[in-house]
Amino acid sequence: MRELSLDALLVSSPENVRYLTGFTGSNGLAIVTRAEAYFLTDSRYTLQSAQEVRACRRFITARPLSEEAAARKLLKGCASAGFEAHELPYAQALALRKAFPRVHMRATTEIVERLGLVKDRDEIASIARAAAIADEVFRDILPTIAPGVTELDIAAEISWLNRKHGGERDAFDVIVASGVRGSLPHARPSKKKVKKGELVTLDFGSVVDGYCSDLTRTVGVGRIPRALRHAYEAVKEAQAEAIAAVRGGMKASALDAVARASLHRRRLGKYFIHSLGHGLGLRIHEHPRISALSNEVLTVGSVITIEPGVYIPGLGGVRIEDDVEICDGRCRLLTHAPRELLVRGA
Amino acid sequence: MRELSLDALLVSSPENVRYLTGFTGSNGLAIVTRAEAYFLTDSRYTLQSAQEVRACRRFITARPLSEEAAARKLLKGCASAGFEAHELPYAQALALRKAFPRVHMRATTEIVERLGLVKDRDEIASIARAAAIADEVFRDILPTIAPGVTELDIAAEISWLNRKHGGERDAFDVIVASGVRGSLPHARPSKKKVKKGELVTLDFGSVVDGYCSDLTRTVGVGRIPRALRHAYEAVKEAQAEAIAAVRGGMKASALDAVARASLHRRRLGKYFIHSLGHGLGLRIHEHPRISALSNEVLTVGSVITIEPGVYIPGLGGVRIEDDVEICDGRCRLLTHAPRELLVRGA
Numbered sequence: 001m002r003e004l005s006l007d008a009l010l011v012s013s014p015e016n017v018r019y020l021t022g023f024t025g026s027n028g029l030a031i032v033t034r035a036e037a038y039f040l041t042d043s044r045y046t047l048q049s050a051q052e053v054r055a056c057r058r059f060i061t062a063r064p065l066s067e068e069a070a071a072r073k074l075l076k077g078c079a080s081a082g083f084e085a086h087e088l089p090y091a092q093a094l095a096l097r098k099a100f101p102r103v104h105m106r107a108t109t110e111i112v113e114r115l116g117l118v119k120d121r122d123e124i125a126s127i128a129r130a131a132a133i134a135d136e137v138f139r140d141i142l143p144t145i146a147p148g149v150t151e152l153d154i155a156a157e158i159s160w161l162n163r164k165h166g167g168e169r170d171a172f173d174v175i176v177a178s179g180v181r182g183s184l185p186h187a188r189p190s191k192k193k194v195k196k197g198e199l200v201t202l203d204f205g206s207v208v209d210g211y212c213s214d215l216t217r218t219v220g221v222g223r224i225p226r227a228l229r230h231a232y233e234a235v236k237e238a239q240a241e242a243i244a245a246v247r248g249g250m251k252a253s254a255l256d257a258v259a260r261a262s263l264h265r266r267r268l269g270k271y272f273i274h275s276l277g278h279g280l281g282l283r284i285h286e287h288p289r290i291s292a293l294s295n296e297v298l299t300v301g302s303v304i305t306i307e308p309g310v311y312i313p314g315l316g317g318v319r320i321e322d323d324v325e326i327c328d329g330r331c332r333l334l335t336h337a338p339r340e341l342l343v344r345g346a
Numbered sequence: 347m348r349e350l351s352l353d354a355l356l357v358s359s360p361e362n363v364r365y366l367t368g369f370t371g372s373n374g375l376a377i378v379t380r381a382e383a384y385f386l387t388d389s390r391y392t393l394q395s396a397q398e399v400r401a402c403r404r405f406i407t408a409r410p411l412s413e414e415a416a417a418r419k420l421l422k423g424c425a426s427a428g429f430e431a432h433e434l435p436y437a438q439a440l441a442l443r444k445a446f447p448r449v450h451m452r453a454t455t456e457i458v459e460r461l462g463l464v465k466d467r468d469e470i471a472s473i474a475r476a477a478a479i480a481d482e483v484f485r486d487i488l489p490t491i492a493p494g495v496t497e498l499d500i501a502a503e504i505s506w507l508n509r510k511h512g513g514e515r516d517a518f519d520v521i522v523a524s525g526v527r528g529s530l531p532h533a534r535p536s537k538k539k540v541k542k543g544e545l546v547t548l549d550f551g552s553v554v555d556g557y558c559s560d561l562t563r564t565v566g567v568g569r570i571p572r573a574l575r576h577a578y579e580a581v582k583e584a585q586a587e588a589i590a591a592v593r594g595g596m597k598a599s600a601l602d603a604v605a606r607a608s609l610h611r612r613r614l615g616k617y618f619i620h621s622l623g624h625g626l627g628l629r630i631h632e633h634p635r636i637s638a639l640s641n642e643v644l645t646v647g648s649v650i651t652i653e654p655g656v657y658i659p660g661l662g663g664v665r666i667e668d669d670v671e672i673c674d675g676r677c678r679l680l681t682h683a684p685r686e687l688l689v690r691g692a
Contacts, residue, residue: 024534025532026532043619043620044531044532044619044620045532046619047529047530047657047659048530048532048533062639083436085435085436085437085440086435086436086437086438087435088435088436089431089432089433089434089435089436090429090431090432090434090435090436090439090453091431091432091453091455092432092436093436094431094453107436107437107440109437152509152512152514153509153510155509156505156506156508156509156510157506159502159505159506159509160502160503160505160506162502163498163499163501163502163505164499164502166498168498168534169519169534173515183393184393184394185390186371186372186390186391186394187394188370188514188515273389273390273392274388274389274390293408311393313393
């Protein structure tokens, strides 16, 4: 705040409110001034916020939270205050300016996100536990994957296993894509049944203490056509090269290029239609973005996914994804599920 | 658009993009001009958007979608265009203005949401199916609720049953709150075990064709203390009065008042700390808001929840929630799970 000459910061995005205050509900406003920290929420969260919120003066209100903050003059003495311009809807930003006509309300971008980029020991431990749960879920889902079972059945089982192993919730809606549907990177699970000769892509994550993991494995059923086996080995190799290459201080775009070049060498580059990965934390997608267009640099202590994929229209798809902690030397793998092609009922 | 003197509308909130185009992915931009409809997305969704998107010229791009729209001059000839000020982050609204310097970019509020307020026959059928699934899940979860089972176990089972009965996903993270935790209206399920003498509140919903249902039931385990039984009967009665009262053309605040007055008569009004309900559709919370502060009017063809609750700190809570279609006369109940107090292992 001093760097940006801000007298106050208004934080309303739920993950950032949680990061700063501990509050896990959906409607909270944190206000940090140079002298004080305030937290506002509504009456649904009176008890919950009393249990969760640390080191803030707390207010419960039936009004919109920014109106309540204005009525209580929480920005008294502040000439300028930042709001989260990358998250706060335009209309709410205007409402803030109206509620605080004497405060210069300035658009800021990802201030709290930048604080959260480097994880501390507890945060890494939570992600590692969420990653271990994802590994356990993968191990336990394998016997289910057989001809005749639907994508929706597999997805239901994955969610259930996640909770049984201690996950708080799914980190995102489970993806199960079999056969030609595997060429849709973000397919929702459908009533389609798994058939022999297909690859099945499973993409899911767990949550521990609010921190997410994200794991993708692609499994074979029956005899897998040569082209798909080739694609699998190419993706596995591209991922291994990226995992071996990742270092603190490296450009994110350079890491993306490692996997992309590897797939191009095997003439599959044109089928790798998304970026290599993303940061992981309280949000399933956060900084750094590992893409060709990213100008971010990888920081020691960040956690990222490395998830190359190949999607061949009319044939199928392969994606392999692991979570790694960025270190000075080689990265530390947080997910450990086997990466070789597992074929069921071969 | 004619009413608002807009030459174009830019729609980016995922549910509204889905409503207008059929696209179910996470990153889409729909542009409606007086002559044309365009749809933009990224390469992850090339195939999926080809399958889903109806009646739009479609563009796939690696650039931010508004930049691509500008490069392709999709607003050529438009003097003014509306954007979704209640959803679009402030920074993205500024980026839009920068991308289209010659177009007057105007803040609009919930234009598509208003179109979606009255559901057509297909939409009602989808919500009704999602509601029927929620009923089936409740019926099937009952045998699980017994002393010693954890809230997380029950939540895992509810999610699994939802998928097994044909739900696409949970409409929101399942809430299971037992004993004193029942006094937290939005408790996340925990490792706490259910004990005799407790009420257990289950709040969950299913999704069919993107449309949500939302069902809450509160179940007893063992002998329930008198104060909690009293609270249960009071909430049940307040809900019944509201369900009997709801009519098309009625003020939302008047409906909220029916349930609130009922609870006040039983001296429990101060424990009813949230609003009575909300609209239901592609979003789990949409218009109309059924609260004391709402100035909305209930429209025939909308679907709403009616969910009074009582939350007594240190003791526990009760909530009963059903989904109803607003009609000219009596409303039509879409959820049918029993509303009397079911007590397990009494």
